[in-house]
Amino acid sequence: VIETVKAREIFDSRGNPTVEADVILSDGSLGRAEVPSGASTGDREAVELRDGGDYLMGKGVMKAVRNVNTEINDTLKGVSPFDQAKVDKLMIDLDGTPNKSRLGANAILGVSMAIARAAAQSQGIPLYRYLGGVDIELPQPFFNVINGGVHADSGIDVQEFLLTPVKRDNFRDGVEKIANTYNTLKSVLSKEGYETAVGDEGGFAPKLGSTEAAIEMLYRAIKEAGYVPGEEIAIALDPASSEFYNDNTKKYSFEGKELSSNEMLIYYQELVRKYSAIIFIEDGFSEHDWEGFKKMTEKMGDKIQLVGDDIFVTNPVIFSEGINKKVANSILIKLNQIGTVSESIETIKMARANGYTTMISHRSGETGDTFIADFAVAMNAGQIKTGSMARSERVEKYNQFLRIEEELEGYAKLARFPKK
Numbered sequence: 568v569i570e571t572v573k574a575r576e577i578f579d580s581r582g583n584p585t586v587e588a589d590v591i592l593s594d595g596s597l598g599r600a601e602v603p604s605g606a607s608t609g610d611r612e613a614v615e616l617r618d619g620g621d622y623l624m625g626k627g628v629m630k631a632v633r634n635v636n637t638e639i640n641d642t643l644k645g646v647s648p649f650d651q652a653k654v655d656k657l658m659i660d661l662d663g664t665p666n667k668s669r670l671g672a673n674a675i676l677g678v679s680m681a682i683a684r685a686a687a688q689s690q691g692i693p694l695y696r697y698l699g700g701v702d703i704e705l706p707q708p709f710f711n712v713i714n715g716g717v718h719a720d721s722g723i724d725v726q727e728f729l730l731t732p733v734k735r736d737n738f739r740d741g742v743e744k745i746a747n748t749y750n751t752l753k754s755v756l757s758k759e760g761y762e763t764a765v766g767d768e769g770g771f772a773p774k775l776g777s778t779e780a781a782i783e784m785l786y787r788a789i790k791e792a793g794y795v796p797g798e799e800i801a802i803a804l805d806p807a808s809s810e811f812y813n814d815n816t817k818k819y820s821f822e823g824k825e826l827s828s829n830e831m832l833i834y835y836q837e838l839v840r841k842y843s844a845i846i847f848i849e850d851g852f853s854e855h856d857w858e859g860f861k862k863m864t865e866k867m868g869d870k871i872q873l874v875g876d877d878i879f880v881t882n883p884v885i886f887s888e889g890i891n892k893k894v895a896n897s898i899l900i901k902l903n904q905i906g907t908v909s910e911s912i913e914t915i916k917m918a919r920a921n922g923y924t925t926m927i928s929h930r931s932g933e934t935g936d937t938f939i940a941d942f943a944v945a946m947n948a949g950q951i952k953t954g955s956m957a958r959s960e961r962v963e964k965y966n967q968f969l970r971i972e973e974e975l976e977g978y979a980k981l982a983r984f985p986k987k
């Protein structure tokens with residue numbers, strides 16, 4: 568049974584405080600987990616409890632830490648760690664709000680993940696095996712190699728330019744192909760006189776001026792690294808468009824223009840026509856522009872993958888509304904958007920039952936915790952994005968897949984890109 572639940576304040580990859588939780592079982596097993604934090608967050612995400620005031624620019628999480636050490640510890644003491652849904656429900660009920668604002672989603676998620684780890688340790692099996700079934704599949708990874716939006720000061724409106732190894736023999740082979748392309752991109756950029764310092768997710772942040780200029784650079788890097796764009800290495804975009812949508816004028820402030828929802832759609836259609844290596848667009852429309860997102864799904868959903876992130880916030884209730892309205896055909900899964908492991912699993916199951924693909928995701932503020940790698944394998948999630956081939960808090964997740972692949976000695980299947 569659970570003996571002690573304890574939290575502390577640690578720091579994330581942006582130097583902001585975050586929660587780390589420890590769960591100790593009566594048999595001595597320890598589970599530890601660190602909580603990530605987003606920058607381009609959706610309005611309806613579960614609440615990240617911050618202290619306010621002067622301490623650490625108001626971003627302290629000492630209240631959340633205290634909630635773990637007092638109320639959550641008192642409630643979970645003596646409870647079995649092996650029924651994840653039940654333990655999570657105890658915390659959800661204890662919190663008592665619809666968005667986890669009383670105890671904090673950062674407090675609850677840290678404990679939720681740490682419990683799964685402690686339970687796996689107690690059974691002496693890896694986390695991916697504890698959380699998953701028998702049919703093990705390694706996901707298709709997406710690497711964010713150029714950073715824009717609120718993740719860098721590159722001045723590019725699109726937040727993420729991702730590469731994925733469509734053709735690969737195994738997970739390692741895919742990572743190697745991206746490592747080659749990433750380093751080739753670095754030399755291409757510096758040859759052209761651009762900066763090669765990196766943004767929040769480890770992608771380069773050159774002042775390229777436009778989306779098309781960035782895509783041109785990617786094509787060049789893929790080719791110079793010896794691969795065929797679209798066939799061997801494909802491209803994906805996350806405009807994170809809620810960040811440049813004006814709720815009052817209902818226009819998108821994009822690349823110096825004020826575009827209507829319709830004009831934005833035409834832009835995307837032309838973009839994927841011109842650059843056929845693009846295989847998915849995430850958050851092409853704002854979380855406040857469901858109509859736009861729906862229309863994009865009607866017009867483009869049979870050709871490319873359209874991922875909903877800010878619009879669904881991993882929330883089963885909001886997502887089911889999206890399913891009914893036929894918005895997007897894929898969903899991003901971020902555990903801290905909803906705040907427990909079992910609710911994240913519920914959303915994944917809902918996606919699967921309704922023909923949506925799922926992509927597990929890191930946050931732009933990350934830690935060294937590799938929980939999402941194991942989680943993606945356990946869920947047979949199909950896809951994951953966890954940053955670039957730089958910054959250890961990103962690369963460490965990919966490294967975890969290499970360890971899992973080695974452990975499985977070729978037994979693991981490889982997820983293939985399902986839509987094109």
Ligand code: PGA
Nearest residue numbers: 605606607608807930931
């Ligand atoms: P965030 O960005 O972690 O800053 O929210 C990630 C994303 O938009 O996919």
Ligand code: ZN
Nearest residue numbers: 805807850876
């Ligand atoms: Zn996103």
